[in-house]
Amino acid sequence: MAGKRGFISFISVPKAIAAGVVCGVVAVLCWAAFAIWPHVFVLPYVAALAATALCGFYVLLATLRDSYRNPRRGVRIRPIRGFDVVAGLLLAGPATWALWPFFRVF
Numbered sequence: 001m002a003g004k005r006g007f008i009s010f011i012s013v014p015k016a017i018a019a020g021v022v023c024g025v026v027a028v029l030c031w032a033a034f035a036i037w038p039h040v041f042v043l044p045y046v047a048a049l050a051a052t053a054l055c056g057f058y059v060l061l062a063t064l065r066d067s068y069r070n071p072r073r074g075v076r077i078r079p080i081r082g083f084d085v086v087a088g089l090l091l092a093g094p095a096t097w098a099l100w101p102f103f104r105v106f
Contacts, residue, residue: 011058013059013062013063013084016055016058016059016062017055017059017084017087017088017091019051019055020051020052020055020056020059020087020091021091023048023051023052023055024048024052024091024095026044026048027045027048027049027052027095027098030044030045030048031045031098033045046099046102049095049098049099049102050095050099052091052092052095053091053092053095053096053099055091055092056087056088056089056090056091056092056093056095056096057088057092058088059084059087059088059091059092060084060085060088060089060092062084063081063084063085063088066081067081
């Protein structure tokens with residue numbers, strides 16, 4: 001049913017991975033500019049890192065939800081779930097690690 005979709009079903013995992021990769025590329029470009037002009041590019045850099053991390057955590061949460069709700073599909077879907085977990089960790093881990101110095105400011 002279209003009306004019964006929850007927040008986790010809002011966006012598909014491949015779209016979240018693609019958005020996370022785009023945000024990650026933007027974060028790398030902002031990082032290069034942040035190294036030269038830190039006072040100008042601090043907010044775009046932090047926003048791109050936060051968006052990348054959120055996409056990664058969304059992928060991990062959606063994969064966990066799918067494996068919990070559909071355990072019988074595990075054998076057929078295991079390689080896809082493995083890719084989703086690795087992609088989610090690669091998006092969320094480095095972005096969260098790069099955000100760590102900015103957490104201490106607040």
